[in-house]
Amino acid sequence: MARVAVIYGTTEGQTAAIAERIAGVLADAGHDPALLHGAHLPPGFEIEAYDGVVVGASVHVGRHQRYVTRFAREHAAALNGMPAAFFSVSLTAAAGTDEARETARGLLEEFLTETEWEPDATAVFPGALRYSEYGLLTRYAMRRIAKQYGEDTDTSRDYEYTDWDAVDRFATEFAGLLE
């Protein structure tokens, strides 16, 4: 049984939900996951206390949460020496075109270059459009962006694009790396 830190950055909650799902799969595989918000790590957090780490963050205006970038950069040496995985959540990943997929992948690669971390596994997951939770300006900005990518523009409801089977596969493969 491996002790695994599942650390996430989230702004509207979708990456938190994905991290929770990953922690559930790891627990079902017999491991001991700790689900941790990257902006509120427990006092005395030490990466050495874990046998593996999964980090996730979402993209807002072309960047992942700064506190996650900072965490990965500060712990890159330790992360590079242990089983570790990174996943990126974005709307771009939800658009079905090759160009959008490349953009989403490019954002993930930028994160890895910036942090000097070379994880054993990476993934890009489509996120969600939570119009009901955005303020007026954000709602209209997101509607414009969604239109540009051919996604849903009815702001009277929310949309979730995450492929949960892909999340489960990613978590199961990572569980295998811990054995």
Ligand SMILES: Cc1cc2nc3c(=O)[nH]c(=O)nc-3n(C[C@H](O)[C@H](O)[C@H](O)COP(=O)(O)O)c2cc1C
């Ligand atoms: C203000 C705002 C800016 C965003 N900017 C981007 C972006 O630049 N690229 C992108 O692919 N997705 C962008 N998104 C979409 C988010 O990545 C997506 O909604 C994701 O599910 C958010 O995850 P979270 O709920 O964990 O924060 C943006 C969303 C919001 C609300």
